[in-house]
Amino acid sequence: MKRTSLGRVECPVARALDEIGDWWSLLIIRDAFDGMRRFSEFQKSLGISKGILTARLKHLVAIDVLQTAPISDEGGYQEYVLTKKGRDLFLVTVSLRQWAEDHCFGKTERRSTLMETASGKRVPRLALQGRDGKELDSSMTFVRKAADLDDSRAPRKAGVLRTAER
Amino acid sequence: MKRTSLGRVECPVARALDEIGDWWSLLIIRDAFDGMRRFSEFQKSLGISKGILTARLKHLVAIDVLQTAPISDEGGYQEYVLTKKGRDLFLVTVSLRQWAEDHCFGKTERRSTLMETASGKRVPRLALQGRDGKELDSSMTFVRKAADLDDSRAPRKAGVLRTAER
DNA sequence: GTAACTGGTTCTAAAATAGGACTAGACAAG
Protein backbone atom coordinates (compact mmCIF):
# COMPACT_ATOMS: atom_id res chain seq x y z
CA MET A 1 0.00 0.00 0.00
CA LYS A 2 2.28 2.63 -1.29
CA ARG A 3 1.44 6.22 -0.43
CA THR A 4 -0.79 7.51 -3.21
CA SER A 5 1.06 9.64 -5.70
CA LEU A 6 -0.28 13.00 -6.79
CA GLY A 7 2.42 13.61 -9.34
CA ARG A 8 0.20 13.50 -12.39
CA VAL A 9 -2.82 15.30 -11.07
CA GLU A 10 -3.91 18.53 -12.73
CA CYS A 11 -4.18 20.57 -9.52
CA PRO A 12 -0.94 22.46 -8.88
CA VAL A 13 -1.44 22.41 -5.12
CA ALA A 14 -1.50 18.62 -5.21
CA ARG A 15 1.62 18.48 -7.35
CA ALA A 16 3.46 20.79 -5.02
CA LEU A 17 2.54 18.62 -2.06
CA ASP A 18 3.58 15.54 -3.97
CA GLU A 19 7.09 16.97 -4.31
CA ILE A 20 7.63 18.76 -1.02
CA GLY A 21 4.59 17.92 1.11
CA ASP A 22 6.18 15.30 3.29
CA TRP A 23 7.00 15.70 6.91
CA TRP A 24 10.57 16.98 6.56
CA SER A 25 11.19 18.56 3.19
CA LEU A 26 10.01 22.07 3.96
CA LEU A 27 11.97 22.10 7.21
CA ILE A 28 15.12 21.16 5.34
CA ILE A 29 14.39 23.94 2.86
CA ARG A 30 13.77 26.38 5.67
CA ASP A 31 17.16 25.50 7.13
CA ALA A 32 18.73 25.90 3.71
CA PHE A 33 17.26 29.40 3.53
CA ASP A 34 18.82 29.94 6.91
CA GLY A 35 22.25 29.16 5.51
CA MET A 36 22.70 25.47 6.27
CA ARG A 37 24.51 23.40 3.70
CA ARG A 38 26.08 20.33 5.27
CA PHE A 39 24.53 16.99 6.10
CA SER A 40 25.57 17.28 9.72
CA GLU A 41 24.15 20.80 10.03
CA PHE A 42 20.73 19.66 8.89
CA GLN A 43 20.87 16.60 11.07
CA LYS A 44 21.77 18.56 14.17
CA SER A 45 19.24 21.30 13.53
CA LEU A 46 16.32 19.01 12.81
CA GLY A 47 17.11 16.11 15.11
CA ILE A 48 16.09 13.87 12.23
CA SER A 49 17.39 10.34 11.86
CA LYS A 50 20.23 10.01 9.39
CA GLY A 51 18.43 7.46 7.27
CA ILE A 52 15.47 9.75 6.73
CA LEU A 53 17.67 12.76 6.12
CA THR A 54 19.62 10.84 3.50
CA ALA A 55 16.41 9.86 1.74
CA ARG A 56 14.98 13.40 1.89
CA LEU A 57 18.14 15.05 0.61
CA LYS A 58 18.35 12.56 -2.24
CA HIS A 59 14.76 13.28 -3.14
CA LEU A 60 15.22 17.05 -3.03
CA VAL A 61 18.26 16.74 -5.27
CA ALA A 62 16.34 14.44 -7.61
CA ILE A 63 13.54 16.97 -8.07
CA ASP A 64 16.06 19.80 -8.47
CA VAL A 65 15.22 21.74 -5.33
CA LEU A 66 18.71 21.20 -3.94
CA GLN A 67 21.97 20.63 -5.73
CA THR A 68 25.18 19.06 -4.45
CA ALA A 69 28.45 20.92 -4.76
CA PRO A 70 31.98 19.92 -3.76
CA ILE A 71 32.86 21.72 -0.58
CA SER A 72 36.42 22.61 -1.52
CA ASP A 73 38.32 21.94 -4.75
CA GLU A 74 37.79 18.38 -5.77
CA GLY A 75 37.55 15.22 -3.83
CA GLY A 76 36.37 16.19 -0.39
CA TYR A 77 32.93 16.40 1.20
CA GLN A 78 30.00 17.97 -0.51
CA GLU A 79 27.32 20.41 0.46
CA TYR A 80 23.69 20.98 -0.48
CA VAL A 81 22.62 24.32 -1.91
CA LEU A 82 19.27 25.60 -3.10
CA THR A 83 18.60 25.79 -6.81
CA LYS A 84 16.33 28.41 -8.35
CA LYS A 85 13.43 26.02 -7.93
CA GLY A 86 14.32 25.71 -4.28
CA ARG A 87 14.73 29.45 -3.74
CA ASP A 88 11.34 29.96 -5.33
CA LEU A 89 9.83 28.22 -2.31
CA PHE A 90 10.56 31.33 -0.29
CA LEU A 91 6.98 32.60 -0.38
CA VAL A 92 5.70 29.21 0.72
CA THR A 93 7.80 29.39 3.85
CA VAL A 94 6.80 33.01 4.43
CA SER A 95 3.09 32.25 4.13
CA LEU A 96 3.37 29.31 6.51
CA ARG A 97 5.39 31.40 8.93
CA GLN A 98 2.93 34.27 8.99
CA TRP A 99 -0.03 31.94 9.39
CA ALA A 100 1.57 30.18 12.33
CA GLU A 101 2.55 33.48 13.92
CA ASP A 102 -1.11 34.47 13.81
CA HIS A 103 -2.62 31.19 14.91
CA CYS A 104 -0.16 28.81 16.54
CA PHE A 105 1.45 30.79 19.34
CA GLY A 106 0.22 31.90 22.70
CA LYS A 107 0.42 35.63 23.38
CA THR A 108 3.48 35.23 25.55
CA GLU A 109 5.28 32.52 23.63
CA ARG A 110 8.62 33.33 22.09
CA ARG A 111 9.07 32.80 18.41
CA SER A 112 11.70 33.44 15.79
CA THR A 113 10.96 36.25 13.34
CA LEU A 114 11.76 36.93 9.70
CA MET A 115 13.54 40.27 9.36
CA GLU A 116 14.31 42.54 6.45
CA THR A 117 18.06 43.08 6.21
CA ALA A 118 17.81 46.56 4.68
CA SER A 119 15.58 48.11 7.31
CA GLY A 120 16.28 45.81 10.25
CA LYS A 121 12.52 45.59 10.75
CA ARG A 122 10.13 42.70 10.51
CA VAL A 123 9.17 41.58 7.05
CA PRO A 124 5.73 43.01 6.13
CA ARG A 125 2.63 40.92 5.67
CA LEU A 126 2.32 38.91 2.53
CA ALA A 127 -0.71 39.98 0.51
CA LEU A 128 -2.37 38.91 -2.72
CA GLN A 129 -3.37 41.91 -4.78
CA GLY A 130 -6.15 41.69 -7.31
CA ARG A 131 -6.08 43.40 -10.71
CA ASP A 132 -7.65 46.46 -9.15
CA GLY A 133 -4.95 46.69 -6.51
CA LYS A 134 -7.19 45.61 -3.67
CA GLU A 135 -6.38 42.60 -1.52
CA LEU A 136 -7.91 39.32 -2.64
CA ASP A 137 -9.27 36.69 -0.29
CA SER A 138 -10.53 33.23 -1.09
CA SER A 139 -14.13 34.33 -1.55
CA MET A 140 -13.08 36.54 -4.47
CA THR A 141 -11.52 33.72 -6.45
CA PHE A 142 -12.46 30.40 -7.97
CA VAL A 143 -10.60 27.49 -9.51
CA ARG A 144 -10.99 26.93 -13.21
CA LYS A 145 -10.52 23.28 -14.02
CA ALA A 146 -8.18 22.51 -16.85
CA ALA A 147 -11.09 21.10 -18.84
CA ASP A 148 -12.96 24.41 -18.72
CA LEU A 149 -10.44 26.34 -20.77
CA ASP A 150 -13.11 27.87 -22.96
CA ASP A 151 -15.29 28.85 -20.02
CA SER A 152 -13.12 31.33 -18.19
CA ARG A 153 -15.94 33.14 -16.44
CA ALA A 154 -17.57 30.04 -15.01
CA PRO A 155 -18.55 30.55 -11.38
CA ARG A 156 -17.27 28.30 -8.64
CA LYS A 157 -18.99 25.07 -9.38
CA ALA A 158 -20.15 24.29 -5.87
CA GLY A 159 -21.75 27.69 -5.44
CA VAL A 160 -20.99 30.24 -2.78
CA LEU A 161 -18.27 29.26 -0.40
CA ARG A 162 -19.84 28.78 2.98
CA THR A 163 -17.64 29.31 5.99
CA ALA A 164 -17.96 29.67 9.72
CA GLU A 165 -18.20 33.19 11.05
CA ARG A 166 -15.41 33.02 13.58
CA MET B 1 8.87 5.83 17.86
CA LYS B 2 6.17 8.35 17.46
CA ARG B 3 6.56 10.99 14.80
CA THR B 4 8.51 13.80 16.41
CA SER B 5 6.31 16.67 17.43
CA LEU B 6 7.19 20.21 16.49
CA GLY B 7 4.35 21.77 18.40
CA ARG B 8 6.47 23.52 20.98
CA VAL B 9 9.31 24.68 18.78
CA GLU B 10 9.96 28.39 18.46
CA CYS B 11 10.10 28.42 14.65
CA PRO B 12 6.70 29.30 13.20
CA VAL B 13 7.33 27.32 10.03
CA ALA B 14 7.82 24.20 12.11
CA ARG B 15 4.66 24.85 14.10
CA ALA B 16 2.64 25.35 10.97
CA LEU B 17 3.91 22.06 9.57
CA ASP B 18 3.16 20.36 12.86
CA GLU B 19 -0.49 21.33 12.52
CA ILE B 20 -1.12 21.04 8.80
CA GLY B 21 2.05 19.57 7.33
CA ASP B 22 0.86 16.02 6.94
CA TRP B 23 0.13 14.31 3.70
CA TRP B 24 -3.56 15.19 3.40
CA SER B 25 -4.50 18.24 5.45
CA LEU B 26 -3.71 20.92 2.89
CA LEU B 27 -5.54 19.00 0.20
CA ILE B 28 -8.62 18.83 2.38
CA ILE B 29 -8.30 22.56 2.99
CA ARG B 30 -7.85 23.19 -0.72
CA ASP B 31 -11.07 21.29 -1.38
CA ALA B 32 -12.80 23.25 1.36
CA PHE B 33 -11.75 26.47 -0.40
CA ASP B 34 -13.23 24.96 -3.51
CA GLY B 35 -16.59 24.63 -1.80
CA MET B 36 -16.59 21.09 -0.49
CA ARG B 37 -18.23 20.51 2.85
CA ARG B 38 -19.41 16.91 3.18
CA PHE B 39 -17.45 13.84 4.18
CA SER B 40 -18.36 12.06 0.99
CA GLU B 41 -17.34 15.02 -1.17
CA PHE B 42 -13.86 15.04 0.31
CA GLN B 43 -13.59 11.30 0.09
CA LYS B 44 -14.58 11.21 -3.54
CA SER B 45 -12.42 14.14 -4.54
CA LEU B 46 -9.28 12.93 -2.79
CA GLY B 47 -9.63 9.18 -3.18
CA ILE B 48 -8.47 8.94 0.42
CA SER B 49 -9.39 6.04 2.66
CA LYS B 50 -12.26 6.74 5.00
CA GLY B 51 -10.27 5.93 8.10
CA ILE B 52 -7.60 8.49 7.28
CA LEU B 53 -10.16 11.08 6.25
CA THR B 54 -11.98 10.62 9.53
CA ALA B 55 -8.74 11.12 11.45
CA ARG B 56 -7.72 14.16 9.41
CA LEU B 57 -11.09 15.87 9.71
CA LYS B 58 -11.11 15.24 13.45
CA HIS B 59 -7.66 16.75 13.73
CA LEU B 60 -8.55 19.80 11.64
CA VAL B 61 -11.61 20.36 13.81
CA ALA B 62 -9.52 19.90 16.95
CA ILE B 63 -7.05 22.60 15.91
CA ASP B 64 -9.89 24.89 14.83
CA VAL B 65 -9.17 24.95 11.11
CA LEU B 66 -12.51 23.35 10.33
CA GLN B 67 -15.75 23.45 12.23
CA THR B 68 -18.71 21.08 12.06
CA ALA B 69 -22.18 22.41 11.43
CA PRO B 70 -25.53 20.61 11.22
CA ILE B 71 -26.51 20.35 7.60
CA SER B 72 -30.19 21.11 8.02
CA ASP B 73 -32.22 21.88 11.14
CA GLU B 74 -31.34 19.43 13.84
CA GLY B 75 -30.58 15.76 13.75
CA GLY B 76 -29.34 15.08 10.24
CA TYR B 77 -25.87 14.91 8.77
CA GLN B 78 -23.21 17.48 9.38
CA GLU B 79 -20.79 19.37 7.23
CA TYR B 80 -17.31 20.78 7.65
CA VAL B 81 -16.68 24.46 7.08
CA LEU B 82 -13.53 26.55 7.30
CA THR B 83 -13.03 28.74 10.33
CA LYS B 84 -11.13 32.03 10.17
CA LYS B 85 -7.96 30.13 10.99
CA GLY B 86 -8.69 27.83 8.08
CA ARG B 87 -9.50 30.64 5.66
CA ASP B 88 -6.24 32.31 6.63
CA LEU B 89 -4.44 29.42 4.96
CA PHE B 90 -5.46 30.88 1.62
CA LEU B 91 -2.06 32.40 0.90
CA VAL B 92 -0.36 29.13 1.73
CA THR B 93 -2.36 27.37 -0.95
CA VAL B 94 -1.76 30.22 -3.39
CA SER B 95 1.99 30.16 -2.86
CA LEU B 96 2.13 26.40 -3.31
CA ARG B 97 -0.03 26.64 -6.40
CA GLN B 98 2.07 29.30 -8.05
CA TRP B 99 5.30 27.48 -7.25
CA ALA B 100 4.00 24.26 -8.76
CA GLU B 101 2.71 26.08 -11.83
CA ASP B 102 6.22 27.38 -12.39
CA HIS B 103 8.14 24.22 -11.63
CA CYS B 104 6.03 21.07 -11.67
CA PHE B 105 4.30 21.07 -15.05
CA GLY B 106 5.52 20.36 -18.54
CA LYS B 107 4.90 23.09 -21.07
CA THR B 108 1.98 21.27 -22.61
CA GLU B 109 0.43 19.81 -19.47
CA ARG B 110 -3.01 20.95 -18.49
CA ARG B 111 -3.53 22.39 -15.06
CA SER B 112 -6.30 24.01 -13.09
CA THR B 113 -5.98 27.75 -12.54
CA LEU B 114 -6.97 30.15 -9.79
CA MET B 115 -9.13 32.93 -11.22
CA GLU B 116 -10.25 36.29 -9.93
CA THR B 117 -14.04 36.45 -9.88
CA ALA B 118 -14.26 40.20 -10.44
CA SER B 119 -12.13 40.38 -13.56
CA GLY B 120 -12.46 36.81 -14.81
CA LYS B 121 -8.69 36.80 -15.24
CA ARG B 122 -5.98 34.77 -13.58
CA VAL B 123 -5.02 35.76 -10.08
CA PRO B 124 -1.79 37.85 -10.19
CA ARG B 125 1.51 36.67 -8.78
CA LEU B 126 1.93 36.69 -5.07
CA ALA B 127 4.75 39.03 -4.02
CA LEU B 128 6.41 40.00 -0.78
CA GLN B 129 6.99 43.74 -0.65
CA GLY B 130 9.71 45.23 1.52
CA ARG B 131 9.32 48.44 3.50
CA ASP B 132 10.58 50.39 0.51
CA GLY B 133 7.94 48.85 -1.75
CA LYS B 134 10.41 46.70 -3.66
CA GLU B 135 10.01 42.95 -3.87
CA LEU B 136 11.88 40.95 -1.25
CA ASP B 137 13.61 37.66 -1.89
CA SER B 138 15.23 35.31 0.58
CA SER B 139 18.65 36.90 0.27
CA MET B 140 17.27 40.18 1.60
CA THR B 141 15.97 38.68 4.84
CA PHE B 142 17.26 36.80 7.85
CA VAL B 143 15.68 34.96 10.74
CA ARG B 144 16.01 36.52 14.15
CA LYS B 145 15.95 33.81 16.80
CA ALA B 146 13.63 34.40 19.71
CA ALA B 147 16.62 34.58 22.02
CA ASP B 148 18.10 37.54 20.10
CA LEU B 149 15.29 39.93 20.92
CA ASP B 150 17.68 42.68 21.90
CA ASP B 151 19.82 42.23 18.83
CA SER B 152 17.45 43.08 16.03
CA ARG B 153 20.12 43.96 13.49
CA ALA B 154 22.12 40.78 13.88
CA PRO B 155 23.17 39.40 10.50
CA ARG B 156 22.27 35.90 9.42
CA LYS B 157 24.32 33.79 11.73
CA ALA B 158 25.66 31.39 9.13
CA GLY B 159 26.89 34.20 6.91
CA VAL B 160 25.92 34.86 3.33
CA LEU B 161 23.40 32.46 1.89
CA ARG B 162 25.13 30.46 -0.77
CA THR B 163 22.99 29.06 -3.54
CA ALA B 164 23.40 27.44 -6.91
CA GLU B 165 23.31 29.74 -9.90
CA ARG B 166 20.63 28.00 -11.88
C1' DG C 1 -41.16 -0.91 3.96
C1' DT C 2 -37.26 -1.45 1.57
C1' DA C 3 -33.26 -0.03 -0.91
C1' DA C 4 -29.59 2.94 -1.29
C1' DC C 5 -26.69 6.44 0.65
C1' DT C 6 -23.97 8.75 4.44
C1' DG C 7 -20.67 8.84 7.68
C1' DG C 8 -18.32 6.56 9.83
C1' DT C 9 -15.45 2.11 12.58
C1' DT C 10 -12.53 -1.84 12.42
C1' DC C 11 -9.37 -5.04 10.35
C1' DT C 12 -4.95 -6.48 7.85
C1' DA C 13 -0.84 -5.75 5.24
C1' DA C 14 2.46 -2.69 3.54
C1' DA C 15 5.20 1.46 3.97
C1' DA C 16 7.47 5.13 6.54
C1' DT C 17 9.79 6.72 10.76
C1' DA C 18 12.85 6.91 14.99
C1' DG C 19 16.74 5.58 16.92
C1' DG C 20 20.80 3.24 17.27
C1' DA C 21 24.82 0.34 15.59
C1' DC C 22 28.10 0.21 12.23
C1' DT C 23 31.50 1.79 8.47
C1' DA C 24 34.37 3.70 4.43
C1' DG C 25 36.65 7.57 3.32
C1' DA C 26 38.37 12.45 4.72
C1' DC C 27 41.06 15.07 7.51
C1' DA C 28 44.17 16.52 11.36
C1' DA C 29 48.04 15.86 14.52
C1' DG C 30 52.32 14.11 15.50
Place this chain on the structure above:
DNA sequence: CTTGTCTAGTCCTATTTTAGAACCAGTTAC
Protein backbone atom coordinates in the same frame (compact mmCIF):
# COMPACT_ATOMS: atom_id res chain seq x y z
C1' DC D 1 52.84 7.49 7.41
C1' DT D 2 50.32 6.14 11.43
C1' DT D 3 46.84 6.88 14.60
C1' DG D 4 42.67 8.91 15.90
C1' DT D 5 38.63 11.58 15.11
C1' DC D 6 35.01 13.43 12.08
C1' DT D 7 31.73 13.15 8.20
C1' DA D 8 28.37 11.29 5.69
C1' DG D 9 26.33 8.06 5.21
C1' DT D 10 24.19 2.54 5.29
C1' DC D 11 21.71 -1.03 7.65
C1' DC D 12 18.77 -2.99 11.14
C1' DT D 13 14.75 -3.40 14.30
C1' DA D 14 10.62 -1.80 16.72
C1' DT D 15 6.85 1.18 16.28
C1' DT D 16 3.69 4.10 13.89
C1' DT D 17 1.12 5.44 9.97
C1' DT D 18 -1.23 4.50 5.77
C1' DA D 19 -4.06 2.14 2.09
C1' DG D 20 -7.65 -0.52 1.09
C1' DA D 21 -11.38 -3.25 1.95
C1' DA D 22 -15.13 -5.09 4.80
C1' DC D 23 -18.64 -3.99 7.86
C1' DC D 24 -22.44 -1.28 10.18
C1' DA D 25 -25.96 1.98 12.23
C1' DG D 26 -28.67 5.85 11.22
C1' DT D 27 -30.77 8.79 7.24
C1' DT D 28 -32.96 9.68 3.15
C1' DA D 29 -35.21 8.27 -1.27
C1' DC D 30 -38.73 5.62 -3.51
